[in-house]
Every structure is written in structure tokens, then in C-alpha cells.
Amino acid sequence: MMAAREILQGTAHKFGDHVNTDMIIPATHLVSNDPAVLGRNLMAGQDPGFASRVVEGDIIVGGENFGSGSSREHAPLAIKGGGISAVIAASFARIFYRNALNVGLPLIESPEASAAISDGDRVVVDLGSGRIEDVTTGKIFDVPPYPEFMQRIMDAGGLIEYVKNKP
Amino acid sequence: MSQTRRILAAHAGRDSLTPGEFIEIPVDLVLANDITAPLAIEEFGKLGAGGVFDRDKVVLVLDHFTPNRDIASADQCAYVRRFALEQKISHFYDGGEVGIEHVLLPEEGLIAPGMVVIGADSHTCTYGALGCFSTGMGSTDVAAAMATGKTWLRVPDAILVKLTGRPHRWVGGKDLIINLIGILGVDGATYASLEFDGPGVENVSVEGRLTAANMVIEAGAKNGIFPVDAAAVEFLRGVGVTASESGIEPDEHGYLRQIDIDLSTMEPQVALPSLPSNAVAVGEAPHVKLDQVVIGSCTNGRLEDMRLAAQVLKGNKAAPGVRLIIIPGSPRVYRSAMAEGLFEIFLDAGAVISPPTCGPCLGGHMGVLAAGERAISTTNRNFVGRMGSRTSEVYLSNPAVAAASAVTGTITDPGEIV
Ligand code: SF4
Numbered sequence: 001m002m003a004a005r006e007i008l009q010g011t012a013h014k015f016g017d018h019v020n021t022d023m024i025i026p027a028t029h030l031v032s033n034d035p036a037v038l039g040r041n042l043m044a045g046q047d048p049g050f051a052s053r054v055v056e057g058d059i060i061v062g063g064e065n066f067g068s069g070s071s072r073e074h075a076p077l078a079i080k081g082g083g084i085s086a087v088i089a090a091s092f093a094r095i096f097y098r099n100a101l102n103v104g105l106p107l108i109e110s111p112e113a114s115a116a117i118s119d120g121d122r123v124v125v126d127l128g129s130g131r132i133e134d135v136t137t138g139k140i141f142d143v144p145p146y147p148e149f150m151q152r153i154m155d156a157g158g159l160i161e162y163v164k165n166k167p
Numbered sequence: 168m169s170q171t172r173r174i175l176a177a178h179a180g181r182d183s184l185t186p187g188e189f190i191e192i193p194v195d196l197v198l199a200n201d202i203t204a205p206l207a208i209e210e211f212g213k214l215g216a217g218g219v220f221d222r223d224k225v226v227l228v229l230d231h232f233t234p235n236r237d238i239a240s241a242d243q244c245a246y247v248r249r250f251a252l253e254q255k256i257s258h259f260y261d262g263g264e265v266g267i268e269h270v271l272l273p274e275e276g277l278i279a280p281g282m283v284v285i286g287a288d289s290h291t292c293t294y295g296a297l298g299c300f301s302t303g304m305g306s307t308d309v310a311a312a313m314a315t316g317k318t319w320l321r322v323p324d325a326i327l328v329k330l331t332g333r334p335h336r337w338v339g340g341k342d343l344i345i346n347l348i349g350i351l352g353v354d355g356a357t358y359a360s361l362e363f364d365g366p367g368v369e370n371v372s373v374e375g376r377l378t379a380a381n382m383v384i385e386a387g388a389k390n391g392i393f394p395v396d397a398a399a400v401e402f403l404r405g406v407g408v409t410a411s412e413s414g415i416e417p418d419e420h421g422y423l424r425q426i427d428i429d430l431s432t433m434e435p436q437v438a439l440p441s442l443p444s445n446a447v448a449v450g451e452a453p454h455v456k457l458d459q460v461v462i463g464s465c466t467n468g469r470l471e472d473m474r475l476a477a478q479v480l481k482g483n484k485a486a487p488g489v490r491l492i493i494i495p496g497s498p499r500v501y502r503s504a505m506a507e508g509l510f511e512i513f514l515d516a517g518a519v520i521s522p523p524t525c526g527p528c529l530g531g532h533m534g535v536l537a538a539g540e541r542a543i544s545t546t547n548r549n550f551v552g553r554m555g556s557r558t559s560e561v562y563l564s565n566p567a568v569a570a571a572s573a574v575t576g577t578i579t580d581p582g583e584i585v
Contacts, residue, residue: 018354031239031240045557046557065387071304071305072203073307074206102307103307147321160311163214
């Protein structure tokens, strides 16, 4: 599910600290599990026009504690369904981090990249070699590897496949 | 080891665990609701497991958008209902049996000390008040646990919260936790356990501990846990669970951090918009004009909360222009509040009494806010737009402060009314 070696590229959409799941997808929209349907209301709690401005492949750049709040897996699904290819943040909330892993949304924890990338910058993320490049400024950042246990889940293609294929 | 790690180690069949390591352990209870279960059931189907691991250990509660808010939520509930019947789930709560999940489960005697409980709801952490490990996860994690009876966890570090002193009349579990989140910040406990201990614990009611444990997630914590003292044993006996006292033993590896809280000097707390960490004493809260007051939710929808609200509302009326909504958290709370005559007081005060539901807490229904409106609420989140419009505002408080504020129409210390 999580494309381990993919190269992702798009325009950065910058948000602040503590972006919570009510901003990402307000609870009133939690009556569908379809990523495309959820994606139409991506960030509706913060910026109702946001979803229509996203171009497929774009990247969200958040600050500290991205994804805090509820356990709704609809949040990473809405981000994926809305056309976002990855989220870069200074840090992530715990449940959101697990959910993103399970639905195959790449998350990159990098306080340096989070601080340095500006809204509208062109960004390339190379998950295979572990590198983020801000094409607009020429700055390069390392992507820390996932913990080994989580990498195993990702290599299996997500939690469902991991559980299915366990001996 | 911390108390949390002790429980996790017992489940992992290990003598000890180190923070940061990954473990796969059996779970004792798995929970989902009408918002998170549909996705979990879909993922469960992909596993091809056929049946749930144990029909007595899966709990499904239709509490968020019920009684069905609209056709889409009705369809979601119908989908969960079909699954629950097919799988012969013993603990499926629908119709008149619905309570807000985290009020309901302890009351139903489903929670016992030492258990590992996971739920597709972030406030699953509530049950730590009764000395178990409980934490929120997403739908896919819960799907895997429904099928296999197991989950994986990163072993958390612990923060010790040492309580001393006896709180004054209008201060309780809600004030303690808002104060603590104010100290920690909304991510101050990320990945960690909050372990409550100290001589002050016995001065916080078991219901107040459920309120406090409910909100540890608002500081990013993985779980919160209280010692099982005589009061907790008594509470558990009342719901048919036999347990013995067990303390929080000191962690020989030390804690990430220790926070000391003296309850005797604490004033009722209010969290200003739009983060639960914006804690101030009620006397320092701004005198804003309120449009709505909500008393209920998994945080403060228990009988003690209803009684506190009634003590303040007795003989008083909600101020003109203030909509007062009271939501008993479960059928049992509802019936007891009615039997004790609290409904009389609420109705005389001009309140709307809602059936047990999450309703306005998450901006679902039963009292969402219009643009620019302000509410004080006993719920747990005051994020932008949480109760309705993006330009509405939510202040968080305990039920007594909320009730006093309903009477005056602005944020008020209950001491001024009673
Ligand atoms: S009352 Fe509010 S916080 Fe509690 S489970 Fe319901 S929606 Fe979630």
C-alpha cells in the first residue's frame, strides 16, 4: 500500500501547528468511507476552498502535532482522496500516525523541512533514497527511516496484508 | 516499570518491557461506534477472517449520529447493525440501549482493572480511571484486532502526575485535567502514559477520574491510569465486577517527568477557544455573551455531573437567549436523573433534555452552533468548528460552571450563584 520507493512531487501547502482531525475533515462529513467523497471536503474545517485548489500529487507541510484529535481514519483517507501524495510535518499525533500507515499515506517527520519549506514551493520526496528536495530553494533534507517494525507492515502492503500473511 | 508497562508486560508474557520497543499482545475488549465501525467492518471483510475472534469481546455502540441524524448516518447504522446481528455480537447497543460509549462501558461492567482495551475512538483512554490500559486507534487497527484478538503497540514512557489536597466544592476531575493539559500543552504527553498517583487521588471521585482519564488524549497521551483504591473497588462492585485494590508502584527507571498538582488551591478551570490547553481559572475567563450551554458527553455525562448541574440550576432559569441542552450519557444515567427529580429542575430551568448521544459534542446534531455563536460546554474539545460553524467558539468547563453560566448568560463561577 505505502509505496516504499516512489518519488512524489507537487506543490507545498503549508499549515501551522496542531492541525487537528476536525480541521482535516469535520465530523459532519463522516458519513462516507470513500476517499474521493471525503477528499472533496479536505481541510473544510480550516479552509473550505482548499480541496478545489489541490493538484494531484501536492504535498501538505504541517508544523508540530499534525493530525491531533479524534481517531477518525477518515482524516488520512480524506488527505489521500483529496489528491495529496504525502504529509511532511515537524511531528505527528500518535493515532493519526498509525492510521496513515494503515491507509498508505506517506508521512515524513522532519522539523527542518517543516520549518524551511514555504507555501507554494515545489517539493520532491524520494522515499526510496530517503530525501526531500525543495526545488524552489534548492534545499535538501534527509528523511528518517521508519522504525523497523513499522517498515515490515509497510513492506507487507499495510496492516491488513501484514495480518493476512502472518504465519 | 510503570503501571502501564506492568499491564502490557503481563499481556506480552514478559517480565519487563522497555519504552520504545514494539510488542504484539492479546486484547481483552475491542470497541467501535457508528462512525468508525463501518470502515472497520469494511477492512475486516478484506481480511477474509469470517468471524470475530470472540463475540463477547467486541463492543459496538451506535452513539454518535443517533437517533439517526440523516439518511447517510442511518445507512451507516444499518450497516453496523447487520454486521452485529450476523456476528452475534453480545455487546451491541442500539435504540433505547444506547449510551455514549465511554459512559456506557464502565456502567455495563465491561471494564476491569488490568485489562487491555482498544477502541476506534480517541477517548477510549477513559477506562484507565479503573486501572486498565485503554487507548484509541483507527478503524483498520480495530478491524485487525476484531479478527485476531491482538494488536501491536509501541511501549510508552510514563509521566507521573502526583495529586495532593482536597478540592473545594465546585472543583473536580474536569478541572484537574484542564489544568494538567494547560501545563503539558496539547502535545506534551505524546506517546507517553499519564500515571496519576498521590494522596489526592482519593479526593477525586471515581466518576471524576473517568472524566480526567477521558481527556488525557487532549495532551497527546497514549493512555492515562489511576490506582485502584477502595472507591474504585466499590464502584466496580456496583456494576458487578469483582476487583481488588492495586496501587501505582513507583517506576524504578524513573519517569519522563513528574507534575505535582495541589487540588486544594485549584479554582474551577475553563479552556478558552480553540485548544483544550488554553486553561484559565474561571475568574480569569472573559465575560463573553453565551448563546448555548451543553452539559453532557463522554467527559461529563454521568450521574454526578447531572447532580452538580442540578445543584446550581435549582430554582434558577437559563438567561434569556441562552439555549441550555442537557444530555444524560446513558439510559441508566437518564433513568436515575429522572428518578431523583433532576429533570424537574432542568425543565424548570428551561433546559432541553436530549436522549443519550454524542450530538453537539462533535457538531453532529442536537445543538450545532451558527456562525459567530458561542457556547460553554462540558465536552472535551473546543477546536475550531468542533460544535458547528467555523466561526463559532466553544469554552470547556465542568458541569457546575456550565450550569452557572447558563443562568447568567456569561462564564460564571458557580460560587456566585449558589
Ligand atoms: S461524546 Fe464527544 S468526545 Fe465523547 S465519544 Fe462522543 S463525540 Fe467523542
